[in-house]
Amino acid sequence: MKPIKAGLLGLGTVGAGTYHVLQRNQEEIRRRAGRGIEVSMVAVRNVERARKIINSGIVGSEVEVVADPFAVVNNPDIDIVVELIGGYDLTRELVLQAIANGKHVVTANKALLALHGNEIFEAAQAKGVMVAFEAAVAGGIPIIKALREGLSANRIESVAGIINGTTNFILSEMRDKGLDFNTVLKQAQELGYAEADPTFDIEGVDAAHKLTIMSAIAFGIPVQFGSAHIEGISQLQAVDLRYAEQLGYRIKLLGITRRTTVDGKEGIELRVHPTLVPGARLIANVEGAMNAVLVQADAVGATLYYGKGAGAEPTASAVIADLIDVTRLATADPYSRVPHLAFQPTELADVPILPMDEIRTSYYLRVTVQDQLGVMADLTRILADAGISIDAVLQKEPGEKARTDIVIITHQTREKYVNAAIAKIESLATTVGKVVRIRLESLG
Numbered sequence: 001m002k003p004i005k006a007g008l009l010g011l012g013t014v015g016a017g018t019y020h021v022l023q024r025n026q027e028e029i030r031r032r033a034g035r036g037i038e039v040s041m042v043a044v045r046n047v048e049r050a051r052k053i054i055n056s057g058i059v060g061s062e063v064e065v066v067a068d069p070f071a072v073v074n075n076p077d078i079d080i081v082v083e084l085i086g087g088y089d090l091t092r093e094l095v096l097q098a099i100a101n102g103k104h105v106v107t108a109n110k111a112l113l114a115l116h117g118n119e120i121f122e123a124a125q126a127k128g129v130m131v132a133f134e135a136a137v138a139g140g141i142p143i144i145k146a147l148r149e150g151l152s153a154n155r156i157e158s159v160a161g162i163i164n165g166t167t168n169f170i171l172s173e174m175r176d177k178g179l180d181f182n183t184v185l186k187q188a189q190e191l192g193y194a195e196a197d198p199t200f201d202i203e204g205v206d207a208a209h210k211l212t213i214m215s216a217i218a219f220g221i222p223v224q225f226g227s228a229h230i231e232g233i234s235q236l237q238a239v240d241l242r243y244a245e246q247l248g249y250r251i252k253l254l255g256i257t258r259r260t261t262v263d264g265k266e267g268i269e270l271r272v273h274p275t276l277v278p279g280a281r282l283i284a285n286v287e288g289a290m291n292a293v294l295v296q297a298d299a300v301g302a303t304l305y306y307g308k309g310a311g312a313e314p315t316a317s318a319v320i321a322d323l324i325d326v327t328r329l330a331t332a333d334p335y336s337r338v339p340h341l342a343f344q345p346t347e348l349a350d351v352p353i354l355p356m357d358e359i360r361t362s363y364y365l366r367v368t369v370q371d372q373l374g375v376m377a378d379l380t381r382i383l384a385d386a387g388i389s390i391d392a393v394l395q396k397e398p399g400e401k402a403r404t405d406i407v408i409i410t411h412q413t414r415e416k417y418v419n420a421a422i423a424k425i426e427s428l429a430t431t432v433g434k435v436v437r438i439r440l441e442s443l444g
């Protein structure tokens, strides 16, 4: 059988990784896919640089390199378009055009799918082509495959994970080596982990893109990025990382999506924020650019997926697995293929994403106070009045200007009660500045 022809849009970190792994493992890949997978065309910004990358490969030079990505998308000889450019305006046009031309698409672009996934999957379904996106979530970890196929017998209850390598790398290096935020961010950029705009990583947006996609697949709902609650790590202070450790926790940037019932109505949590996790949990010990996703499902129980969430070859691993899937399934009837969002497109549910006020979780609260008699009593009274019970307290010795930190870990409560209690605590004459609030998940 003749090789299937792929056109790459982009030959950066992921594109070059994909090109090299496809070449290195071409014989294994052919044996798995049933036919060869050949890159015959590449579109890039810098054509000369791309030619060098291609000529350094073991086969090389027959690949056509162009600057116009539409030349790939509109080329009738290309069977599969592999979108590895990033961003969601140009790529939306390119992917929709590829679909309209009857081409299958493989993409690593979580931003594109979190924002325009519903439109893209609908167009692909109507045209009978596949859009595969394993590389878009947790890089090399086959989490899309696991959620969509491996766990398809289950009612999935929750998905929680470390799904941004850059921020996990920053938190780990700051804690272990005492390096400052900007030094570690620069390293993450040099290692190819960070997004083109690293504020997407730092502010939790990239994690929210990935979580939105997993939420849709786990619960059979449309992608709803606009309803996600998003907080990143830019406001985190080193002192809270230390206090958390003293209390037996680690702080991780987690993405959490979960089925919940509030006042008898079903809803779905969709949130990304720094989170205290008990130090003994496996996920608390996921370090560097590694990712981990914990899935709770009714039949199988808890399963944990761990691996490299970013970088050239780990991401290429997922891109190529999709290329192989598409090669195998291209001849199958579209209704017998795995649905894009795991559930048949006519079967998506309209369960609402819950507002953050309704979320139930535990909290770490740090209050800086003037060290006066009765301060602790005031705090505990405010929390008790709000119906919030206390799990642990850490009180430091008074430091500068007789100020001290009181750290309180609460039992589970609703976010709106905590918001009200924080407002009261901040209005006390003895409270200095703002209360630091970090959510806590026992993930048990």
Ligand SMILES: NC(=O)c1ccc[n+]([C@@H]2O[C@H](COP(=O)([O-])OP(=O)(O)OC[C@H]3O[C@@H](n4cnc5c(N)ncnc54)[C@H](O)[C@@H]3O)[C@@H](O)[C@H]2O)c1
Pocket: 009, 010, 011, 012, 013, 014, 015, 043, 044, 045, 046, 067, 068, 069, 083, 084, 085, 086, 087, 090, 108, 109, 110, 111, 135, 136, 139, 192, 193, 194, 195, 196, 309, 310, 311, 312, 315
């Ligand atoms: N880097 C990772 O570890 C990683 C992991 C998972 C997913 N992703 C996703 O993969 C995609 C690519 O990321 P990357 O890190 O490889 O980016 P990159 O910046 O290294 O590469 C982007 C490539 O796109 C090309 N490009 C940009 N604009 C173009 C245009 N207008 N026309 C033609 N070519 C153009 C560039 O020339 C370059 O070759 C993004 O969607 C990213 O979110 C990256």
Ligand SMILES: N[C@@H](CCO)C(=O)O
Pocket: 136, 138, 139, 163, 164, 165, 166, 167, 193, 194, 195, 201, 206, 309, 310, 311
């Ligand atoms: N910027 C992303 C790349 C992988 O999606 C990260 O750091 O996880």
Ligand code: NA
Pocket: 134, 135, 136, 137, 138, 139, 140, 141, 142, 143, 144, 318
């Ligand atoms: Na993946």
